[in-house]
Amino acid sequence: MESVRWLLAAAGVEFEEELLETREQYEKLLQDGALMFQQVPMVEIDGMKLVQTRAILNYIAATHNLCGRDLKERALIDMYVEGTTDLMQLILMFPFLSAEDKEKQHALIVQKATNRYFPAYEKVLRDHGQDYLVGNQFSWADIHLFEAILMVEEKKCDVLSEFPQLQMFKARISNMPRIKKFLEPGSQRKPIPDDKYVETVRRVLQMYYNVKASV
Amino acid sequence: MSGKPKLTYFNGRGRMESIRWLLAAAGVEFEEDFLETREQYLKLIQDGHLLFDQVPLVEIDGMKMVQTKAILSYIAGKHNLYGKGLKERAFIDTYVEGTTDLMQMILTLPFSPPEAKKKNLPLIIEKAKNRYFPAYEKALKQHGQGFLVGNQLSWADVHLLEAILMVEEKESTVLSEFPLLQGFKTRISNMATIKKFLQPGSQRKPQPDDKYVATVMKILKEG
Numbered sequence: 001m002e003s004v005r006w007l008l009a010a011a012g013v014e015f016e017e018e019l020l021e022t023r024e025q026y027e028k029l030l031q032d033g034a035l036m037f038q039q040v041p042m043v044e045i046d047g048m049k050l051v052q053t054r055a056i057l058n059y060i061a062a063t064h065n066l067c068g069r070d071l072k073e074r075a076l077i078d079m080y081v082e083g084t085t086d087l088m089q090l091i092l093m094f095p096f097l098s099a100e101d102k103e104k105q106h107a108l109i110v111q112k113a114t115n116r117y118f119p120a121y122e123k124v125l126r127d128h129g130q131d132y133l134v135g136n137q138f139s140w141a142d143i144h145l146f147e148a149i150l151m152v153e154e155k156k157c158d159v160l161s162e163f164p165q166l167q168m169f170k171a172r173i174s175n176m177p178r179i180k181k182f183l184e185p186g187s188q189r190k191p192i193p194d195d196k197y198v199e200t201v202r203r204v205l206q207m208y209y210n211v212k213a214s215v
Numbered sequence: 216m217s218g219k220p221k222l223t224y225f226n227g228r229g230r231m232e233s234i235r236w237l238l239a240a241a242g243v244e245f246e247e248d249f250l251e252t253r254e255q256y257l258k259l260i261q262d263g264h265l266l267f268d269q270v271p272l273v274e275i276d277g278m279k280m281v282q283t284k285a286i287l288s289y290i291a292g293k294h295n296l297y298g299k300g301l302k303e304r305a306f307i308d309t310y311v312e313g314t315t316d317l318m319q320m321i322l323t324l325p326f327s328p329p330e331a332k333k334k335n336l337p338l339i340i341e342k343a344k345n346r347y348f349p350a351y352e353k354a355l356k357q358h359g360q361g362f363l364v365g366n367q368l369s370w371a372d373v374h375l376l377e378a379i380l381m382v383e384e385k386e387s388t389v390l391s392e393f394p395l396l397q398g399f400k401t402r403i404s405n406m407a408t409i410k411k412f413l414q415p416g417s418q419r420k421p422q423p424d425d426k427y428v429a430t431v432m433k434i435l436k437e438g
Contacts, residue, residue, distance in 0.1 A: 036309065036313070036350050037313050037316070037346055037347065037350055038346055046302070048302065048305060050305060050309060051309060052308065052309045052312035052313065053312075054284070054308060054312055055305055055308035055309040055311075055312055058304070058305070058308050059301060059304070059305040059308070062301050062304070063301060071289060071292050071293060072276070072278065074288070074289070074292070075278060075280060075285055075288070075289040076278075078282065078284065078285035078288050078289070079266060079280060079281060079282045079285040081285075082282035082283075082284050082285050083266070083267050083282065086267070116267055116268055117267065120266050120267055
């Protein structure tokens with residue numbers, strides 16, 4: 001759900017949260033037919049109960065002018081977002097791994113970020129020399145990349161050392177008023193997952209007991 | 216330069232198959248470049264054609280597109296298969312994410328070790344019968360039209376048909392409790408462009424075999 005919180009914040013949209021704490025809450029959602037595929041995230045927006053993170057993000061981006069001006073700009077935004085999604089996916093499962101698998105996964109995250117993803121985005125910014133990834137205006141792709149950078153930095157704080165364009169990009173996006181606000185304590189941004197979070201998720205969903213590191 | 220989209224991928228289904236389906240449904244002719252050696256793949260990377268060093272790659276309208284979802288969204292948007300308006304698009308996205316999750320499980324199956332395959336196949340069938348197909352059966356019932364969204368064919372319908380056929384290849388009676396999905400399958404299969412794609416000689420690829428798996432692993436040198 002964090003990417004959804006980021007995007008709503010970047011769009012300047014206030015939102016409410018119902019936090020899942022018990023299995024009973026989740027079972028009630030299932031019984032009420034609120035979850036199309038029995039899964040969360042679920043976002044109630046404009047009369048719809050939307051599930052599937054990508055569908056939710058797409059809708060918010062489209063309704064807030066964050067998905068480019070035409071089909072080709074949208075294609076670029078989609079490509080970039082799929083890349084940052086793949087990168088963040090590696091980090092998302094991290095808290096659920098065994099200590100041994102965490103070590104392997106940590107190495108994989110840093111390796112993929114440094115050798116595959118960050119070079120791609122660095123090149124995009126360097127080639128067109130503009131402030132934003134697509135079409136010289138702020139879009140979903142920028143906020144998603146920003147979130148990914150911060151997540152990887154939490155694993156290795158100097159991971160941007162070889163990427164000057166990304167460093168400048170990060171500084172620029174951080175200074176945008178809504179982003180700045182979201183980065184401040186007291187916002188709805190959530191902290192790095194801890195053991196309590198892992199225990200809650202496992203208990204509520206009754207899954208993720210045996211997650212393995214990515215190959 | 217023919218102006219037709221060019222697909223670069225292994226000679227098999229994998230992640231490119233959904234793209235072949237969607238292009239076929241849209242009545243768009245396409246060319247294919249098959250990856251057979253690691254050298255071909257490394258050359259693509261060296262020449263800077265692969266944004267994230269990955270295939271599928273689709274060259275279309277002057278762009279070198281990667282990332283399956285991005286490619287499918289572009290094709291759907293261009294060929295009037297993405298609904299009318301943002302709410303229809305949101306529904307299509309939701310449905311496609313569900314069928315993606317289901318097909319993803321089948322996609323990775325050939326690449327897992329034999330014990331995992333034996334264990335996972337029944338789980339996939341169970342998810343199809345208890346999670347995904349009930350959701351689409353309900354969607355068709357509530358919507359009351361021939362299609363999942365709006366009243367015309369969309370990306371969601373093509374993707375669901377592909378998913379149904381993939382699961383049926385694993386268990387042929389899987390739709391027995393889902394009368395609306397059975398009707399849906401027949402109807403969509405009979406649409407002219409889809410019917411053509413289902414016939415022998417089309418660019419639809421067969422189920423992955425050991426040779427395909429070996430080729431992919433050799434070229435990517437992963438897993």
